[in-house]
Amino acid sequence: MRVTGFPLFTSREVPADAEIISHQLMLRAGLIARLGVGLYTWLPLGLRVLRNVERVVREEMDRIGSLEVLMPAVQPAELWQESGRWNRYGPLLLRIKDRHEREFCFGPTHEEVITDLVRREIHSYRQLPVTYYQIQTKFRDEIRPRFGVMRAREFLMKDAYSFHQSQASLQQTYDAMRGAYSRIFERLGLSFRPVRADSGAIGGAVSEEFHVLADSGEDEIAACERCDYAANTELAESRLPSPAGEPPADHEEHETPDIHTVAEQAEILGIPITKVVKTVVVMADNEPAVLFVAGDDALNMVKAANTLGASEIRLAEPEEAQRATGVPRGFIGPRGLPEGLRTLVDARAAQITNFSSGANRKDYHWVNLNWDRDMPLPEVADLRTVKAGEQCPRCDGHLVITRGIEVGHIFQLGTKYSESMNATVLDVNGHGVPMIMGCYGIGVSRVVAAAIEQNHDERGIIWPVPLAPFQVAIVSINAHRSESVRSEAERLYEALGAAGLEPLWDDREARPGVKFADMELIGIPHRLVVSDRGLAAGTVEYRGRTESTSRHLPRERVVEFLRSPHQET
Numbered sequence: 001m002r003v004t005g006f007p008l009f010t011s012r013e014v015p016a017d018a019e020i021i022s023h024q025l026m027l028r029a030g031l032i033a034r035l036g037v038g039l040y041t042w043l044p045l046g047l048r049v050l051r052n053v054e055r056v057v058r059e060e061m062d063r064i065g066s067l068e069v070l071m072p073a074v075q076p077a078e079l080w081q082e083s084g085r086w087n088r089y090g091p092l093l094l095r096i097k098d099r100h101e102r103e104f105c106f107g108p109t110h111e112e113v114i115t116d117l118v119r120r121e122i123h124s125y126r127q128l129p130v131t132y133y134q135i136q137t138k139f140r141d142e143i144r145p146r147f148g149v150m151r152a153r154e155f156l157m158k159d160a161y162s163f164h165q166s167q168a169s170l171q172q173t174y175d176a177m178r179g180a181y182s183r184i185f186e187r188l189g190l191s192f193r194p195v196r197a198d199s200g201a202i203g204g205a206v207s208e209e210f211h212v213l214a215d216s217g218e219d220e221i222a223a224c225e226r227c228d229y230a231a232n233t234e235l236a237e238s239r240l241p242s243p244a245g246e247p248p249a250d251h252e253e254h255e256t257p258d259i260h261t262v263a264e265q266a267e268i269l270g271i272p273i274t275k276v277v278k279t280v281v282v283m284a285d286n287e288p289a290v291l292f293v294a295g296d297d298a299l300n301m302v303k304a305a306n307t308l309g310a311s312e313i314r315l316a317e318p319e320e321a322q323r324a325t326g327v328p329r330g331f332i333g334p335r336g337l338p339e340g341l342r343t344l345v346d347a348r349a350a351q352i353t354n355f356s357s358g359a360n361r362k363d364y365h366w367v368n369l370n371w372d373r374d375m376p377l378p379e380v381a382d383l384r385t386v387k388a389g390e391q392c393p394r395c396d397g398h399l400v401i402t403r404g405i406e407v408g409h410i411f412q413l414g415t416k417y418s419e420s421m422n423a424t425v426l427d428v429n430g431h432g433v434p435m436i437m438g439c440y441g442i443g444v445s446r447v448v449a450a451a452i453e454q455n456h457d458e459r460g461i462i463w464p465v466p467l468a469p470f471q472v473a474i475v476s477i478n479a480h481r482s483e484s485v486r487s488e489a490e491r492l493y494e495a496l497g498a499a500g501l502e503p504l505w506d507d508r509e510a511r512p513g514v515k516f517a518d519m520e521l522i523g524i525p526h527r528l529v530v531s532d533r534g535l536a537a538g539t540v541e542y543r544g545r546t547e548s549t550s551r552h553l554p555r556e557r558v559v560e561f562l563r564s565p566h567q568e569t
């Protein structure tokens with residue numbers, strides 16, 4: 001492409017509302033343009049990058065025998081009512097009505113549609129296993145759209161679904177998919193890590209996320225420094241040393257007015273924070289539950305939801321907590337709670353002896369409470385978020401906490417959808433059995449932003465070669481005045497194009513500095529400069545995007561130089 005026929009929408013200004021570097025650079029480089037909250041247009045330059053991601057994804061899906069389909073974005077409500085998700089998916093689901101007042105949604109994901117397709121078309125175990133995928137626009141009415149295409153409302157996803165007669169067959173496809181995901185992210189030049197992930201309300205099922213490691217990531221990952229254990233902190237576990245035993249002491253109630261935090265409680269009572277058991281009241285599917293965790297631990301809401309079997313969980317409002325326990329928040333504790341309330345204690349909090357907690361009486365706290373002696377030990381569960389430095393659950397190594405951007409998610413669904421939607425096949429004995437399912441997503445548009453988070457400098461984007469919208473930038477200097485510059489640039493442009501090297505010729509009548517800055521901002525891996533001075537010596541100037549000095553290549557060797565494999569690095 002010639003820039004005179006392929007206008008760039010670059011800008012020097014950092015957009016005020018773009019918080020992270022990829023969002024800033026995507027706007028400044030003219031890859032995307034904002035239409036509304038969480039809605040973006042892909043401009044010609046950005047679309048070339050997006051298509052590159054799609055191409056790699058498609059190649060690897062095809063390679064493992066996944067079959068491409070394209071399902072409607074608009075889905076009938078009835079299917080979602082059948083699976084039970086019409087209500088459960090909540091406000092994330094964009095609901096729409098047609099002219100006959102029939103209800104639909106704009107698909108945030110396609111389990112229902114694919115299950116409906118397969119139950120109509122596939123009847124015998126002999127037709128299994130089968131995997132379908134599509135690359136398609138999704139809509140999720142995110143509570144907090146931000147970071148541009150990273151967390152948009154409308155975005156491009158590759159979603160795949162597999163159907164099986166046996167768990168062993170599902171495992172096989174799951175493993176193949178896992179391999180394909182690793183190849184995809186490797187080919188795209190990303191530094192990533194597969195991590196164990198929460199399987200949400202589905203429960204019990206195996207699920208892994210693929211994270212691109214970046215400080216701006218919204219997720220936290222706990223990874224062992226020694227073995228390959230890595231998990232989203234939503235479900236990461238650690239091995240804790242057993243606490244030193246301590247003989248039980250006599251418990252006492254203390255007056256503690258005006259206490260608002262655990263730190264204040266410890267300070268006023270003159271005890272370490274590790275001797276505090278704090279109480280958190282949550283609403284799990286709108287039912288109150290009272291949870292106890294160690295004073296220095298954070299309650300993990302995902303673990304709590306999974307243990308309580310809730311699809312939705314939140315902290316109780318102060319009035320809700322008071323209504324459930326009869327005690328103002330801040331003074332609730334395990335001793336003397338009303339009967340019939342659901343209670344859980346975290347495994348670490350369950351081991352603390354002689355601890356302090358709310359006395360279930362306004363302005364009072366206990367010290368030296370002990371489980372079993374002073375009140376029954378509630379059901380014990382893992383409810384805390386791990387911390388950096390704790391011991392790996394698998395080996396003697398220690399956990400480090402890093403941040404990641406979730407770019408993919410693979411999931412063993414089991415029979416959740418096939419049972420609720422009655423998707424069965426006849427087995428070898430002629431009995432109808434529900435199909436076993438897997439589902440596998442990649443955030444195609446998010447990958448573009450994630451790649452920029454990992455690959456940029458103060459001058460702009462540094463595209464990994466397979467993602468680059470163009471491979472080579474040709475900057476011609478004074479071509480409008482110099483016939484020899486114009487014709488050499490033209491010759492190189494034709495030759496590079498013929499060699500499949502996707503050149504972008506900046507043939508504008510602009511100052512060289514402007515052109516250099518633009519080519520660096522948009523991140524083209526290789527740059528050639530054609531000038532009268534170079535041509536007088538028979539050379540063209542070359543510089544790689546990450547290099548700080550230029551080389552002078554004999555003009556007839558340029559194409560060969562760019563084709564040689566050492567240029568890939």
Ligand code: ATP
Nearest residue numbers: 149150151152155157406407408409441442443446
């Ligand atoms: P997240 O936890 O980031 O909200 P999710 O777990 O809800 O994502 P999945 O249902 O697993 O998302 O969707 C598959 C993939 O689609 C995700 O791994 C992610 O890369 C991408 N994705 C999900 N939501 C968005 C979004 N709002 N904008 C862009 N990409 C998204």
Ligand code: MG
Nearest residue numbers: 209406408409
């Ligand atoms: Mg996910």
